[in-house]
Amino acid sequence: MLQKSGNTLLSLAQILLVATLILFFQDLSSNGGAQAWSYGYNNSPKRRWAEARQWCQEHYTDMVFIRSKEENDFLNNLLPLNSNYYWIGVKREDGEWIRVQTKQQVPLEAQNWAQNEPDKLPARDCVEIYVKREADTGKWNNEGCHKRKGTVCYTASCKQHSCSSHADCVETIGNYTCECHPGFQGSKCEEAIECKPLLDPERGSHSCVDPYGSGHFNSSCRFQCELGFELEGVPQLLCQSNGQWDHPVPLCQVKQCPALNQTIISAGSMNCSHPIAPYSYNSTCKVTCDEGFEIRGQDWIQCGDNGKWTASVPTCTAKKCPYLRDPADGSLRCSGPHGEFSFASRCKSTCNEGFLLNGTAETECTSLGRWTTHIPNCTAKTCPTLSSPSHGEIFCTGPHGDFNFGSRCTSTCDDGFVLHGTADINCTSLGRWSTETPHCLAKKCPSLSAPSHGSLSCTKPHGEFSFASRCTSSCNKGFILNGTAETNCSSLGKWTSDRPRCSAQPCPLLAKAPHHGKMNCSHPHSPFSFGSLCDFECNEGFRLRGKPTLRCNQSGVWSHNLPACQPVQCGAFQALSLTLSMNCSNPLDEYSFGSQCHFTCKEGYSMNGTEMLFCSSSGFWNDTLPYCMAEGMPLGAALLMYTGIGAAAVVVPLLLVGLVFLIMMQLKRGENPIVSDAPVWGDRDNPAFEF
Template sequence: MAYLVFLFLTVYGLALISCVQGWTYNYSPYNMTYDDAYKYCTEKYTSMVAIQNLIENEHLNNILPRNEAYYWIGIRKNKSTGKWTWVGTNKVLTKEAENWAKGEPNNLSNNKDEDCVEMYVKRPNDTGKWNDDPCSKKKVALCYTASCHSSSCNNHGECIENINNHTCNCYDGFYGEECEHVVTCPEINGTDHGSMTCSHVNGNFTYLSNCHFNCSDGYVLVGSENLSCTKDGDWGAHVPHCKEIQCKRPEVPLNGVIRCSNDSEILTDKSMCNFSCNDGFSLVGSTSVICMTPGQWTEEPPKCNAIQCKRPEEPENGVMDCSDNKEMLPYKSSCNFKCKEGFNLVGSPSTKCMSPYQWTEEPPRCEAIQCQHPEIPRNGTMQCSSNEEILHYNSSCIFTCNEGYTLVGSLKTKCIAPDHWTNEPPKCEVVQCSSLLAPTNGQVECQNGSKYNSKCTFSCAEGFKMVGSSDLQCQISGNWTSSVPTCQAVQCAPLVAPDNGEIKCQESSSYKSQCLFTCQQGFKLIGSSDLSCLSSGKWTSAAPKCEALKCEALTVPLMGKMNCTHLSGEFEYGSVCTFDCGYDLSLNGSSTIECDSSGRWSTEPPTCEVVKRPIISPTYITVGAVSASASLMSVAGLLLWLAKRFRKTAKKFTPSNSYQHLEAAGVYQNTNDSNGIA
């Protein structure tokens, strides 16, 4: 029942409020959390209610129906600043606008922070007052619709919301209910002998109109060059006017000269006068003046004063000589300065009085001559006459170099002026030997180039031997330990042609030389036919030999003789053998054969054959104590027996005794009977 009453009041209230023009209030038909209330108000209306004063607070308490949960209004605690802030405008709640119930805000919630604000409406106690409550609770959302909009007050004033209406707080220079009117100023018609330029923001000669004034040449503006229309409807100053510029001719300075742009006594705008002084006098003031304002020059005329200078002070440890002994020296007086021995003049040696109390140069100083220690040469040492950090005049230093380095420059230097020595510090340059070149047919490798203690190693190409030292070292004298070696070609021992042979060699017996061996006809080469000289100085092999070709060994033919002659060796090339057969034997073949160049006999060796004879009468053949009847053996059997017997003794016979041996054997043939043997 209570909900129906609330709904009726809500509908009635909405209908009632919606009829009012201006700032209107609205509220939701049901309870919701603070976040939902904010969303509801911003989507349907302007935002949640922002209460500006107590009158507005009382008005809301009067027109709103009672709700047990009360109403959410647009105030929430900012978590980052901890201050209560209007959510619609993001402005901090001021003390004047606070309407808290007694003891509030107190943040009594144990579970959540009471960061949102509700308004007690129709409450018996503290009615219309505020209370902080957790934002998660559900209450009626109290919203408003703004009366002010972008075109309110014609953009010339601040729109202020009121209950069911708004008012305009007009900016300076505007007035009216909606600030629709602008303040005007008296119209300006310009100025004589000049020009005026105006700009108008809100209309001709109205608030913020601005006018700028200029005068023609020869005239000066009297008054402000800029006027602006104020909010009070005036220009803030009188309108300026243009006045002709004129100046009276300046007086000529004593001991000086004046030259103006014309000779008139009265000079017009921008006329110029220049001043100068006679020789010996100095101009005090500006050298030129210009007529710029009525009757006034830019500067006062200058004066010409006699030029004098106060006598300079004599420098300590020095001497000063001036052209006059007075304390005040006249124009063009001069003074010269010198320093004592051991001191250096710092500044100009002379000065001259050319302007009042001003010398052309400041007096110099005499400073003791000192020198910084010279730089110690790298790889060297330095010995100075003093161990002090700063050396004085005439101090000297002597330089030496470390072993293996030579001094380039002066051995000694002397301090003769501030930080100026008679000689520059020398340098210690490493001892250098002459550069070495690789010998012909050789090469060289050096460590650290050709400086002191450097080593160079020489080597020869294959087939060449070194003559001299292979290792050279650069000595402190700048010379190498010995001269550069040479590479001479390797020589092999000369070769000699073998017996019965020939040799042909290329050039000499040096490295890679080749020798070709050949043998004469009938001889063969034993060994290599081609020898080369190696880098070791030896031939690839021993020299070959020529050996005679050998024929097959011969034996004395059966029942014959053989006589041989040999040129080289037994049965070798050139050997000649002759053959002969004994009594009643016939030679079958050539009687003379020769071992030819191919190692063969010219023909086959001959044989001895028995001559066939008839047998005269039966006889007995007696051989020693053996006898037999011719009827018991045949000629063939006898010959076979004799051959076997002869083979056993052939080597014991010589060609010279062959016939004697056969005769002793009593061998003969019966010509009458080929088979008869007696």
């Protein structure tokens, strides 16, 4: 059945290998060897990796995945030479080399790669083993899974029910053995090991839980004692795998209560009985007290099943009398050989300062728990009765009644009055008031004086300038009151309003001097008020029309109307001759100060006189009216003609009205309005001549 020479024999061997299972056994150590698996291989036909695994799963357990170096060497020796080598159950998934049956990664120490393997070429994810190769024999190489190679499989000996659940099935050479878990024995490890039987402790019992039979491995027994007894030892025992209990059987001991010292009972005695052991479970002690004392707590106690007395040791205490409090407004001083307010205690009462004792001072607590007398009272001393001050009230408070010791009386005054004296007075421990009763005085307001240029009149029901005083201010003629006329002295000691002032009666304001004039004013009180005096004068060339002096009277009216400055008027020119023409400029008013007139003669005439006349500040023209003289006319004739016309105009004006009107119209047509419109001298008033 080993490899033979010759093509005929080789072909025959390949046909026989398809149906023949070759078994080899190897008992390897437990550190990862073959563990007595049965191995089989097949070289005809050669298969792809997936086909090889499918064939192993159909005829065996699975494809060999090699668990250790020992198994690797074993297969290299077992398998015959095959030029295409053999697939094994190792494959690359997600970049890791895994055993396909367990899906676990192959440990690095178990990987047995040939030199420079595995390579990184793609699609080479299946693993072959070099069997009986000259170089790298028994080593691994990664190849494409589509290639065809020999098949090597394995079969396990252990089955599901080969051993009991208390054992591990271990492969042996061509067989298996059951390795028992601790605490079990038998061919299949189905029998639990037994421990010695247990007995109940005296005054106790036990109960067990037996998962594998009474007193067998893993049996657990718990011990308990009767009431009043306690375990001494481990309360729970366990049957071990060696057939021994893990601890000795515990004992039940009677519970002990703390020993009692009978001499600690003062003013009494204690008697005890012990049915089991001194001061142990069910022991009882009873206490009795001397006369004048009573037991505190239960008169008997017993040691309970928990090792504790049912109560604390009772004591004998002196009987108590009712608790005494200090008398109101007094104190109580007590002394007692057996404690405060107890049998034989004595108490003495005293009163505080300002109080008198009413009753017996001393009392004593008897053996019956009662006082011989009641606690006395302390009554407060009384002060004289008080009455309210005039214009005020008195309020008293007293913890012991009005006007008794400790009373406090507070005096208050009505609005507008202040307390003179101490507000609070106390009734002292001597039955006297601490100070005299205060009285109420009207509050004072600041003194007032009459306003300047006025007078002050006051009423004073409680004294001058004191609460409820009323003062009225008035002003002299020519002055007016600025503020409130009446003011009252309030309850706060303040005047209800500020003192008024008397201001001079104002006259209408004179904003500025007349046009072309000056104004000079004096104000004895305030500008443009009663007594103010204003003088007026006009500039040169102007004359005052109105009174030169204005005075502001007591009614607030100026004595005269405001004057005005009018320009000084020069005399108007009489009718001019037909040969003389005139042209005037009037900056202020016609023929007034500053007016200028320019005269010209007709052609063929020459002027005799001043060509330009102007109206001076005195109201006169600077020269006489010129006249025109025919060239070559004697001077006398010309003068006669000029004066004759002037005289005729003065003497017979009515005869010439029509002629003047015609001349004026003619002149108007000739564009000489100044001459034609010029009024005669008497048509205007000349202020320069008004006296």
